Amino acid sequence: MNKSKVAILRCDTYDEEQVYEAVKKGVDLIGGISSFVSPGETIVLKPNVLFGTDPQKCVTTHPSVFKAAGKLIMNTKATVYYGDSPSFRKCEWNMKRANLKQVADELGIQLADFDNGRSVSHNDALLIKSFVIANGVLDSDGLVSLPKLKTHALTRFTGAIKNQFGCVPGLLKGQYHIKLPDPYDFATMLVDLNTLIKPRLYIMDGIMAMEGNGPRSGKPKQLSVLLFSSDPIAIDSIACKIINLDPESVPTSKPGEQANLGVYHYESIEVVGENVESFIDENFEVIRTPPVPSSSGRMKTFVKNRISPRPAIDIAKCTICGTCVEMCPVDPKAVDWHKGDKSKSPTYKYGRCIRCYCCQESCPEGAIAVDNPLLGRIFFPLK
Ligand code: SF4
Ligand code: SF4
Incomplete structure (x- = not known):
């Protein structure tokens, strides 16, 4: 061959x-x-x-x-x-x-x-x-x-x-x-x-x-x-x-x-x-575990919220520009202004979030990172 x-x-x-x-x-x-x-x-x-x-x-x-x-x-x-x-x-x-x-x-x-x-x-x-x-x-x-x-x-x-x-x-x-x-x-x-x-x-x-x-x-x-x-x-x-x-x-x-x-x-x-x-660079910083598949059925939201890695905003770095809100593809938005208040960093509703990471990818300040919830760290460590 x-x-x-x-x-x-x-x-x-x-x-x-x-x-x-x-x-x-x-x-x-x-x-x-x-x-x-x-x-x-x-x-x-x-x-x-x-x-x-x-x-x-x-x-x-x-x-x-x-x-x-x-x-x-x-x-x-x-x-x-x-x-x-x-x-x-x-x-x-x-x-x-x-x-x-x-x-x-x-x-x-x-x-x-x-x-x-x-x-x-x-x-x-x-x-x-x-x-x-x-x-x-x-x-x-x-x-x-x-x-x-x-x-x-x-x-x-x-x-x-x-x-x-x-x-x-x-x-x-x-x-x-x-x-x-x-x-x-x-x-x-x-x-x-x-x-x-x-x-x-x-x-x-x-x-x-x-x-x-x-x-x-x-x-x-x-x-x-x-x-x-x-x-x-x-x-x-x-x-x-x-x-x-x-x-x-x-x-x-x-x-x-x-x-x-x-x-x-x-x-x-x-x-x-x-x-x-x-x-070969053995210490190159990259997530070495495979992505977590989306679950289906009744457990879907429960599993997703407690196990799947998710985007999280570092408020100290956030300049409140709104790009993440603009880029979030779901409707209603999974990252949005809390009660429409554009003077504070947007917040997440993880139940709506499909983990596409478009927000993390588009943030001009590098203020969004991937966070792993406690159960995720146990079952799907990001190493
Ligand atoms: S990961 Fe995707 S769906 Fe979730 S908040 Fe970011 S852009 Fe929206
Ligand atoms: S894109 Fe980044 S800097 Fe802009 S509002 Fe969202 S988290 Fe803050």
């Missing part, structure tokens, strides 16, 4: 020339850019721009990695576009804040339409048979995905697979959280999204990763690694190995194999380039 190939290279810096050399070498190790892109094609670069932020904060794919990928693809005489759909504000606003628009303008790369989309059916899906996908993705010949290596409260880790959630325009993403409150169903939806979009190539930025309270409010952590593959499950699995996280704790791994999207068992992956062992 052919193994999936993941290339791994050390890069200690975001110096543009060094990153370009590393990106070119990494792509060459898995077949070279001409095996992924043909002259005359229209290719969309999809960085992770969860929320446009200074690249030093490590929320977004670094502009040097974006630039290197753009230059490499432009060398093939393909036409390159770029885009992402954060949940908050328009694509262009976020791209400017992440310094990606400036780099794209320098290269002459146009912004694709990620603010609007249209519905497409996906009859071979495991769970979700139709999606609304950004016009920019649908109008292209192919996608090159540029994920950032970060932690994530819901899926434990965000890398290659999760990056394509940004191909669903704007607030529609929240609807998937409402429809699929079980983290394993949500993960299967992400796999379906990937078997529909099928990016051709993944270049993962782990030079400076994010640990702890990711994907937006964690701490930058130098891992000095760039990863390359055409298999999103395999590249995520090797990234997990580097951060000492069992890929079986990441809920996209199993449905990813089931859907033939890729492989996560190490014996099915050929690592080329450098020795993965030399990158």
